[in-house]
Structures are given as structure tokens and as C-alpha cells.
Amino acid sequence: MTTDRARPSPLGPAFRTLLTANVAASLADGITRTAFPLLAARLTDDPLLVSGIAIAANLPWLFFAIPLGVLLDRVDRRRAMSIAGALRAAVAVTLAVLAATGTLTIWLLLAVTLVFATLEILYDGAIRAIPPAILARRELPRANSRIEGAEIVIQQFLSGPVTSWLLAISALVPLVGAAGGYVVAAALAFLLPAAAAGSHREAAATRERGAWRADLTSGYRFIRGHDTLWPLWLLSIAIALCHAMVMSTFVLYVLDELRVPEAWFGTFLLVGAAGAVLGSVAAAPLQRRFPTGPLIAAINLLGLLC
Numbered sequence: 001m002t003t004d005r006a007r008p009s010p011l012g013p014a015f016r017t018l019l020t021a022n023v024a025a026s027l028a029d030g031i032t033r034t035a036f037p038l039l040a041a042r043l044t045d046d047p048l049l050v051s052g053i054a055i056a057a058n059l060p061w062l063f064f065a066i067p068l069g070v071l072l073d074r075v076d077r078r079r080a081m082s083i084a085g086a087l088r089a090a091v092a093v094t095l096a097v098l099a100a101t102g103t104l105t106i107w108l109l110l111a112v113t114l115v116f117a118t119l120e121i122l123y124d125g126a127i128r129a130i131p132p133a134i135l136a137r138r139e140l141p142r143a144n145s146r147i148e149g150a151e152i153v154i155q156q157f158l159s160g161p162v163t164s165w166l167l168a169i170s171a172l173v174p175l176v177g178a179a180g181g182y183v184v185a186a187a188l189a190f191l192l193p194a195a196a197a198g199s200h201r202e203a204a205a206t207r208e209r210g211a212w213r214a215d216l217t218s219g220y221r222f223i224r225g226h227d228t229l230w231p232l233w234l235l236s237i238a239i240a241l242c243h244a245m246v247m248s249t250f251v252l253y254v255l256d257e258l259r260v261p262e263a264w265f266g267t268f269l270l271v272g273a274a275g276a277v278l279g280s281v282a283a284a285p286l287q288r289r290f291p292t293g294p295l296i297a298a299i300n301l302l303g304l305l306c
Contacts, residue, residue, distance in 0.1 A: 021184070030158065031163045032116060059117070060114060082187075085182040088123075092179035134192075148283070160266030161264075
């Protein structure tokens with residue numbers, strides 16, 4: 001009986017559907033995140049243009065995260081997931097055609113990266129807003145850890161190596177595979193229960209049409225005045241900028257300086273992925289044992305020292 005009490009309760013079919021959808025989208029995200037820098041390195045050897053891929057992938061998070069968050073507070077989150085998946089599938093197919101026909105340019109790739117990053121904000125915001133609507137509060141750390149862990153395993157341990165191997169043969173197969181992953185994620189969004197849409201829609205329906213700007217302003221003011229969210233937001237921006245600077249020309253360093261074959265680029269990235277998986281597994285137990293703020297500070301300090 002003691003063992004039964006200690007065993008965590010299942011998170012339910014709705015969460016399994018959500019997790020499966022995110023696994024499909026994570027597979028597609030991992031393909032594109034590995035393919036885009038490699039495609040850029042094929043199209044140009046200019047470090048500035050190659051670094052533009054990292055800039056294009058991170059810039060929308062700085063400018064569009066809050067506006068798209070306001071949008072998600074007004075719409076059916078299942079529909080937001082589905083639209084984001086369908087649009088990314090269409091763009092991935094277009095990119096595959098351009099790459100296969102030799103008409104892809106670095107400027108088109110930069111534009112596609114911007115579109116993907118913007119749609120990723122919409123998708124990620126929706127999928128992370130759904131668990132509180134379908135799960136009890138005490139289950140959220142476990143659910144979020146599973147979502148993050150699955151993303152890391154799929155994107156870095158599976159997608160990276162497979163994508164670089166396939167891309168060395170043909171750009172068509174991995175990019176069409178990415179489109180398929182987005183289609184599956186979009187379809188599964190319709191299987192989520194009505195609760196996943198969000199109870200916020202009832203309040204949103206009563207707002208005036210011009211309230212969007214007011215919501216955007218109040219959202220920023222809420223973050224600015226929050227003792228935890230404001231420093232966390234600034235810290236997230238700083239970390240994202242530093243990560244972008246490190247990774248912006250990383251593909252050129254690995255391919256040109258370290259002489260790693262293109263097909264092994266994804267495998268080379270597995271070292272960092274191992275630590276990320278360990279962090280996702282340890283997140284929930286550490287959060288139960290230590291205060292969140294000091295824990296985040298300690299983890300970032302440890303990362304800086306390493």
C-alpha cells in the first residue's frame with residue numbers, strides 16, 4: 001500500500017495527446033534547427049550572413065513574445081497550435097522545394113527562419129498554457145518536466161544526428177519529414193478536450209475591440225512591476241543573446257576549423273544535449289526542495305563557471 005501511495009498518478013489521456021503532439025512538433029523543430037545552419041553554410045561562407053540565422057531565430061522572441069501572449073489570451077489555444085503547425089508545414093515544404101531545385105538563397109533562408117521562429121512562439125506559448133487547464137496544480141512540475149525532457153531528447157538526441165546524416169544526402173527528405181511532424185502536431189490539437197481551449201475566452205469575448213493595446217500595455221507593466229518576472233525576463237534576454245552569439249557561427253567553426261564532416265554535425269552536438277536532459281530530469285525534484293529564485297540563480301552561476 002505504501003508503494004501505491006508513493007507512485008505518481010497518471011497525468012491522463014489529454015496530457016498524453018498534448019505530449020504526443022509536442023513530440024511530433026519537437027521532431028520537426030529539431031530537424032529545422034539542425035538543417036538551417038547547415039543550409040546556410042552551404043549557401044555562403046560569410047560568417048556575418050551565417051550568424052544571421054541565429055539572429056533571425058532569436059529576434060522574434062524579443063519583439064513578439066508579449067504580443068503573441070496577448071493573442072493567446074484571446075483565442076482557442078488548440079486552434080493556435082493547429083494554425084502554427086499547418087503554417088510551418090507549408091513553409092517547410094516550400095523550403096524543401098527551393099532547396100531541391102537549387103533556387104534557395106541565404107536571404108530566403110533568413111526570411112524562413114524568421115517565420116519559423118515567430119510561429120514557434122505561438123505554438124510554444126499555446127502548448128505551455130494548456131497544462132494548467134487540464135491538470136491539477138500539483139501535477140504541473142511533473143508535466144512540464146516531461147514536456148521539456150521530451151523536447152530535448154527528440155530535438156538534440158534524435159533529430160540532430162539523423163537530420164545531418166540525411167541532409168548530407170538530400171535536403172528534401174529531412175525537410176519533408178519536418179513538414180510531416182508539424183502536420184501530425186496540428187491534427188492532434190483537435191483531439192484535445194474543450195478545457196484545453198482555455199477558460200480565458202469567455203472573458204476575452206466581453207472585451208472591447210480596442211482593448212488589445214490596453215492588454216499589451218498592462219501585460220508589460222505587470223512584468224515590469226513583478227519582483228520575480230521582471231528580473232527573470234531580463235535574465236532570459238541576456239542568456240538568449242549570449243547563446244545566440246556563441247552559436248551564431250558555431251556551424252562554421254565545427255565544419256571549417258574542427259573539420260567535422262557535415263553528416264556528423266548533429267552527432268557532435270550530443271555532448272551538450274546530455275547535460276540538458278540531466279537538467280530536465282532534475283528540475284522537478286530540485287524545485288520541490290529549494291526556492292525557485294535562488295535555484296535559478298545558482299544554476300545560471302554554475303553554467304557560467306562551467
